[in-house]
Amino acid sequence: MIRHTVTFRLKHHAGSKAEGDFLQAAGKLAAIPTVKNFEAFRQTSKKNMYHFGLSMEFSSTQDYQSYNEHPYHVHFVKTRWIPEVSEFLELDYEPLNK
């Protein structure tokens, strides 16, 4: 199991329609066939700069690769992520004792 996570902040104002539109589009990543256990979060720690988080799991590196190459993901990164996200950090987790 690979848990792919990303924490980020948007260029949009908090509570704006543009923020809601972005989060709605991000939620549609859950429909990509190899994505399991998709979750969307607010990031609430004051110890960092990020406001949101996404988490999803893949059964294998092949499934993760399929997600990366999926047309909706590629389109989302190009048309929404790059123009609308100001800061982000990706973290990928695999069980420690596997």
Place this chain on the structure above:
Amino acid sequence: MIRHTVTFRLKHHAGSKAEGDFLQAAGKLAAIPTVKNFEAFRQTSKKNMYHFGLSMEFSSTQDYQSYNEHPYHVHFVKTRWIPEVSEFLELDYEPLNK
């Protein structure tokens, strides 16, 4: 639900006994009564500097506070975390639509 996560790297060499000892001590945080769904991970993305991750969930901010103040957590931070961790980032997640 609050998912408290931390990603980190250690001062120890990869695969060393000191690394294993630290991870074993970290695993005992799972026994603190308010901790749910404790997980320990390797961080495998090449896009950041971190090597490990811990994730745990709390039912409420009170439960999170009880964990922070628990003697084992306080002792672990003082005697293991501060001397042995070189870099870390805490991220706390709460469901987006709650």
